[in-house]
Ligand code: SF4
């Protein structure tokens with residue numbers, strides 16, 4: 001399948017009081033046409049920063065990208081002037097955030113907001129844009145769309161507001177939708193409805209989705225492939241089956257063990273991963289997970305593990321799976 005986006009060796013740094021924080025450290029992935037790629041990890045792992053880099057939405061005053069390329073449509077987005085990015089944003093690549101109000105203007109009627117977007121990005125006339133806005137509201141399941149065009153954002157519930165945002169994001173038939181924790185703020189039932197909606201719309205439109213989430217339940221429901229991020233790096237990547245049934249990285253295993261069982265009505269106590277991620281303001285030596293990993297070996301403290309290809313889609317960065325690690329040094333390895 002054709003690749004439509006390719007992120008190569010992306011590094012993102014912040015400056016704050018304590019100096020420089022390397023929030024994203026050499027991230028590589030590609031997105032295929034029509035697929036859903038989940039980027040999963042704890043907060044602070046760099047997943048949102050990675051997503052925002054694609055759309056140049058990082059705060060300018062304290063963020064910079066020392067290295068990396070993001071190819072879309074044969075051009076490096078990182079090298080494009082803001083004007084051109086603005087053209088792509090919303091029409092070819094859209095974003096949905098956790099808080100729908102990020103994308104909505106509280107003082108403007110919903111209908112007007114959608115219509116303005118359609119006029120700007122697709123050059124539609126008012127009448128055609130209005131009809132399209134109506135169609136979109138219907139498509140995302142907003143009751144009485146005709147009346148709701150004249151309502152303001154605060155007159156919608158949280159779930160309905162996120163539906164409106166999804167309608168806006170998909171109105172221009174983008175090739176890519178980047179969804180950053182789109183359902184995290186919603187209650188579980190609404191969450192499931194919104195995810196179903198996104199899946200249905202994706203089937204109709206063929207839009208590829210990058211789904212940023214800390215929730216493996218969302219991943220299991222939505223993703224074709226999964227990138228697991230830790231401390232600014234992708235530590236494991238694979239198909240959803242490979243990640244859930246043949247996890248190779250101890251961090252992925254930890255995430256899976258801390259996840260409530262799918263299809264279980266009973267709330268099973270979660271096993272959180274002990275410890276906390278490394279301070280990314282400091283220079284990293286060795287494996288970033290070494291201080292929390294139950295399998296840490298001596299080598300892990302000194303040398304960063306290299307990316308190993310396990311199958312066509314499945315890669316992992318961990319010394320446990322590296323042939324160069326002497327067998328006698330290996331603890332009982334996971335996943336063989
Ligand atoms: Fe654990 Fe070592 Fe693998 Fe890092 S490289 S995840 S510390 S076993």
Ligand code: MG
Pocket residue numbers: 043044047048181
């Ligand atoms: Mg985030």
